[in-house]
Amino acid sequence: MEHLIDQVTGDKQSYKIADGIKKYTLKDVGFVETNNGNFVFDRPIGDSPYDAKFKLKISISKDFDKLKMSVTDMSGLTDIDISKLKDSEKMVELYQYILDDFINREILVKN
Template sequence: MANTVVINGDKRKFTLSPDIKLYALIDAGFMKTAKGNFNYEHPLYNDSPYNAPTKLKITINKELSHLTMVVTDRNGLQKVNIFKNKQLAPTVDLLNYILKDLEEHKIIVPVKD
């Protein structure tokens, strides 16, 4: 069974889909690392991706059994809670769109409590 993750400040929980496929990861924009893991980074921006204050980082291990998801600052060093600032509502909307797309590709699934 894959692990369950929560993005900092979010109430939803996600886990890897039991139907996850390698080609779906590539279609969704995941890049294979030298160690065989799959990384996904997407800037969360309002106007320009070059000025994005935050980004979504997702890593899935090569066995497709372990998931990590985090929203970080521009440098990718600090976790950021985009849910506590009302001015970041468009950023949250973009995050929701990306997560919905990953659900449709059967990469992640929401976990019901």
């Protein structure tokens, strides 16, 4: 279910889309615009993208009114609880680094 506020399974912090978000800012940080105008961020979480076992997926609607966030396996089909990952401390640190960058760039805000 998509909504304005979302959080990743296993993360106690929820996030929402920042007011005044800009299309070009999303593209600058790696979001890709889909054919229907939505924005998708799909990035492996790990020291190297070649040996990553998980990925962070964030979708933002073209009207900037819907947000969906998840950490999945590399196929993108299975939602993962980040608090229960094998190397969860390191993975959560990498995940948090990405989200902190999005907060600093005024894409997301903590709810």
